[in-house]
Amino acid sequence: MVKNIGRREFVKVSLIGGSLVASIPLTSCMDTDALPAATSNTAGNRNLGVFVRINPDNTTTIGAPTAEMGQGTFTSMPMIIAEELDADWARTDVALMPLSLRRVSDGDDVSDAGYEGVDYAHAYQGAGGSGSVKRNFSYLRKAGAQVRSRLVRAAANRLSVPVEELRTENSYVIHDATDQTVAYGELAEAAVALADVDSVELKHASEFRILGKYQKIKGCREIVTGAMTFGQDCELPDMLHAVLIRSPYFKGTPLSFDDVATRAVPGVLDVIRIDRQWPDDAHDGEVLLHGAVAVVAETLWAALKGRSALKVEWDRGPFADESTEMVEAECRELLDGRISSEADRRTEGDVDTALLNAERVIEADYAIKPLAHVCMEPHSAIADMRDGQRRILAAHQFPERAAHCAAKICGCDPMDVRVETARMGGGFGRKFAPDYLSEAIWLSHRLQKPVKVTWTRDDDIQQDAFNRPGMSRLRAGLDENNNVVAWDHTIAGHTTQSDNFPADVVPNFRVRYLRSNTGMWFGPWRGPGHNTIGFVIQSFIDELALATGRDPLEFRLAMLGEERALPFQGWGADVYDTGRAANVLKLAAEKGDWRGRGELPPGRGRGIASHFTFGSYCAHVVDVRVSEGELEILRVVSAIDCGQAINKLGIEAQIQGGAIDGLSAALHQAIHVRNGQVVERNFDTYRMMRIDQTPRHMETHIVDSDANPSGTGEVGLPPVIPALTNAIYAATGKRIRSLPIADQLKA
Amino acid sequence: MIRLVVNGKQMQFDGDPDMPLLWYLREDAKLKGTKFGCGIGQCGACTVHANGAALRSCTAPMSALDGADIKTIEGLATGDKLHPVQEAWIDEDAPQCGYCQAGQIMATAELLQRIPDPSDKDIDDNISNLCRCGSYYRIRKAIHRAAKTIQGRE
Known part of the structure; x- marks a missing residue:
């Protein structure tokens, strides 16, 4: 009997170039010859396409094309392939894949990472914007289905039965009529010789055996035994070590230096000046070099010790007087004096008239300080730019940037640069910038030796691409029924992502941007822009609800109105679905006992908030207790709609981790500037939450959905800060309008 | 020397x-x-x-x-046999990026020698390792799980 496994979706697939070169490294990047120059038909080759190797013992190795930084793609991306491949997931291991580029020309379909005539050769290998699964889901399914098709055809040849009579399960091809099974491992070498087919059928979601379940991360045993290789752990034979002293002043560069004591340190080999190279509005693939002096040594310790003996005079650049007070005073001045239509970023309806005619206008100012990334792993990169080598090993979110920087510095073809990304000890958007890659490449090119550049925590905080600070002035007009009819949001500073709710649902809507002057460098930080605008918008909405005597949940649902799909004007999504947005609010409210909040004892408060980040909808209900100015975060109940769930255990980790990360930022984190320099240098002054402040109860509810999958890595963070501050208001009557919360509750 | x-x-x-x-x-x-x-x-x-x-x-x-x-x-492991704290970390799927976890595990293994069945307060007072991924919630669960495993074996 032929079992119909019901592959309903029939998809034309086009895998690049038709001939796929296996490029999964066999071992970690610690080994120099990790990359087999695989060809398609050599004896013993068990690489089926780009992503899959079927081993003789019937285990499967699947390549993870996107670098892992804690977001879970080392597990989730191979899951997608394994699902369509019908691989035995328990007997599948995963390898991080190196960068693979292809040449593109005008008229080709090119991703947003396409640059200088090259683009990713197969999967989208950059990790950012919570987009790895979203961008690769369909492609990886087809890749898995192609491999399965080859194995099934190889089995049909071996068993002399029609392909249609075969089904697959857990790395076996099964012929039910004759009760025969063949392990994938026995078919791999024959399957290698077969070509891909023009089209493959994909599973219906109801047939998923791996996706949508709770799967533990791959590589966990290596992590808990210390065997996992992170960027800092990589080495190349005969490499030199470099640490840099970079300008402590924004956009500064070295004038002169005294390296006598440095060169006296045993093991120090060279001291090299690096002039600042930082084109304005640089493309992401551009070389970025901080003004710096590099200490090159035989060992890391010698380089560190040599650096501490180095004296540098700096050209302090144009921002030597900058201070937090100065920047904030300018923002206030901008908000008070210089608002004009020139600052209009987006306007719908007639906000001024609507505000004039409103029954009531409510106004509030919010303020946000810069945040540092503080990935637990400080940056590092290894480059070997000798002719014939051209190799980079680094923990980075966008590996093609390493190839582009190398091409520019060495005058070579980016296609000729071998880039391997190591696992990142956190990324959060900081490992998006190519500055630390540029340093290693530049030094290796100059010295014609392999060079490893290592950053310390001080380097990391001082030279961060900070999260954008800003001040917001909000005015809302309410009609006689307490409906929001006008929304006027002016931002002084650098906050972004103002296209979020309530854009498109309030008829008269305006956002203005007044950019303040600063030498500070900004970059993406987990949920860029969303991370703080969520706080501003969702806190102000709470204010509106409470000022009009309405329930904050009901007020939000009323603002969302009927279920409809609105075109989304911001980055990272095409559509904002008010029904999905309302649904996560209702789910979080139900699971978080929103209705029961009136019965909480004195000092306790419950807050709710939601936000839409890069196509996913998330809401939290947060419970707090405030006693004599001491804040205790008791509970976070979350609801997430990220479309088709890939790995539910991973989604839960991201939503809870994002929530904890957001609470940590809200409680303590702030970067200050004095005399043109960043004040905070390490965790003693840049305070992060520890386990003692973590809520004792957290739960995450995942909406069942068959919508296209969207991301989760950044999605949990933006709504948790306003859920917290709304809870604080409920507990104390104190409205938090500036971050961090710090000592505000003690006043 | x-x-x-x-x-x-x-x-x-x-x-x-x-x-x-x-x-x-x-x-x-x-x-x-x-x-x-x-x-x-x-x-x-x-x-x-x-x-x-x-x-x-x-x-x-x-x-x-x-x-x-x-x-x-x-x-920490004995040959291929993982320490109960390492096992608990896998069972609770605690790591995200994983970078801080060796330190978290070593701190926990030492805590459980001093306080075999730590209360939440004991954990708060003794485990102060940082994690930016925000894996603390699962770390707490993993600490309790490891404590139970060790107690069960004794």
């Missing part, structure tokens, strides 16, 4: 006595499981055991370690 034991192996060191143990372990002994996070003993990513006590190795100079018995994350 500084003599010390690392994961049961006798070692000798005659380099710069100012060098912190962290860099000796990572760069000289090539034991890369112990991580660098801050260099000032704040984050705990570099936690090892020295004579049975948790030590943040980034601030411990080699000169202070003559005769010390050091255990790193690589020495």
